[in-house]
Amino acid sequence: MFRCLPSGPATFSQTTGGPVYKRIVQTPALIVILNDDLTYRQIFMDGRSLEPNPFPGWMGYSVGRWEGDTLVVDSYGFNDKTWLNGRGLQHSEALRMTERYTRTDVGDLRIDVTFSDPDALRKPLSMAVNMTLAADTELLERVCEESSDRWLGTTADIDHAAVTVSPDVLKRYVGVYTGFWGANPRRVDVLLAGESW
Amino acid sequence: MIHINDDPEELTLTPLSDKLFQTAADGLAYEFLGGDTGSATDVVEIHVSGGYQYARRK
Numbered sequence: 001m002f003r004c005l006p007s008g009p010a011t012f013s014q015t016t017g018g019p020v021y022k023r024i025v026q027t028p029a030l031i032v033i034l035n036d037d038l039t040y041r042q043i044f045m046d047g048r049s050l051e052p053n054p055f056p057g058w059m060g061y062s063v064g065r066w067e068g069d070t071l072v073v074d075s076y077g078f079n080d081k082t083w084l085n086g087r088g089l090q091h092s093e094a095l096r097m098t099e100r101y102t103r104t105d106v107g108d109l110r111i112d113v114t115f116s117d118p119d120a121l122r123k124p125l126s127m128a129v130n131m132t133l134a135a136d137t138e139l140l141e142r143v144c145e146e147s148s149d150r151w152l153g154t155t156a157d158i159d160h161a162a163v164t165v166s167p168d169v170l171k172r173y174v175g176v177y178t179g180f181w182g183a184n185p186r187r188v189d190v191l192l193a194g195e196s197w
Numbered sequence: 198m199i200h201i202n203d204d205p206e207e208l209t210l211t212p213l214s215d216k217l218f219q220t221a222a223d224g225l226a227y228e229f230l231g232g233d234t235g236s237a238t239d240v241v242e243i244h245v246s247g248g249y250q251y252a253r254r255k
Contacts, residue, residue, distance in 0.1 A: 165212040172232040177240045179251030188227075188240060188251055189200040193209070 006039045006058035008082025009075065009097050009115070022131070023139045031064060031071070036142040043073050050074055056093045058082065071101040084115055084125065092119035107133040167192075199227070 021036040031043040043064040054061040054077030061077035076096040084091050100112040111129040115121065170192060177188045198207045199220075210218035210227060219226040228248075231238035241248045 161213050162211050163214060165215055169215055169232070172235065173229045173237045173240070175236060175253045176255045177251035177253050179249060181242070181244075181249050185202075186242070186249065186251060187202050188242065190210075190227075190240070191198050191200075193198050195198075 005081065007035070007037050008058055009060055009078050009091075009095065010082070010084050010113075021134060021137070021139055021142070034139060036139055038141060038143065041075075050076060056080070060095075060097065067100075069102065071099075073097075073099040073101070075099070085127075089125075090120060091115065091117045094119040107135075109133070 023034040025032040025034065027045075029044070029046040031045055033041040033043070035041075039059055041059050041062055043062040045064050047065075048063055050063055051061055056077055056079040058079060058081070060075040062073050062075040064071055064073040066072070074096070075098075076094075078091070078093065078095045078097075080090070080092050080095075082091070083089055084095075095115060095117040098114045098116075102110045102112075104110050109131040111131065113127050113129060115125045173190050174192060174195075175190055177190065179186055198209060200207060208220045210220060212218050213226075216229050216232070217226060218229075226243035228241045228243060229237040229239070230241065230250075237253055239250050239252050241250045243249075
């Protein structure tokens with residue numbers, strides 16, 4: 001059961017169409033990122049190394065350094081209960097995340113993110129996230145309490161719960177379905193294995 | 198199998214019941230509506246943030 005638990009390492013990539021707000025609090029030795037889903041991250045800037053074996057947590061353990069004007073953040077120590085993207089991509093506790101924060105101009109921030117996970121990903125997964133300065137608002141709460149009764153589970157749960165459905169029933173579901181995921185158009189093509197449009 | 202938004206990646210659906218399916222490695226669940234006698238009319242994509250209902254177009 002995936003209830004409204006902390007969003008984990010990829011809070012910026014799990015938007016479902018609405019805006020995601022963050023507040024970045026910067027000091028010389030510590031950067032804190034406050035997320036609007038009521039989670040936070042601490043990025044230690046005091047020159048320490050990553051802990052060799054941190055206790056797996058929801059938001060991981062992060063250290064940062066400056067490479068010119070780019071903030072580079074290395075993180076690991078994540079538990080395996082969160083997703084890497086809004087489509088539910090799972091990861092293991094071996095996940096390591098590297099983020100490169102670059103302020104391209106006064107109002108825009110680009111974050112290049114790479115996920116490495118030898119136990120879950122065949123190759124590193126990279127994405128770029130663009131964020132815009134919200135200068136005229138406060139950080140407001142965004143809580144997903146409406147999803148608390150949704151079953152999502154884990155891969156092992158799926159294997160144990162799988163049932164057999166007759167081909168005649170499966171054929172009734174083949175088709176093209178459209179709608180909106182938040183504000184974003186969504187198209188889902190359903191077809192039987194081995195078939196194509 | 199499903200494709201999402203013309204993504205060339207095919208996702209395999211595992212049946213959890215006659216109407217409820219889940220992607221094996223991608224976490225989303227899909228519940229088909231209708232389809233008791235003919236084609237399904239809608240599918241609900243179930244995500245941690247809630248369910249998103251899409252109508253069948255063809």
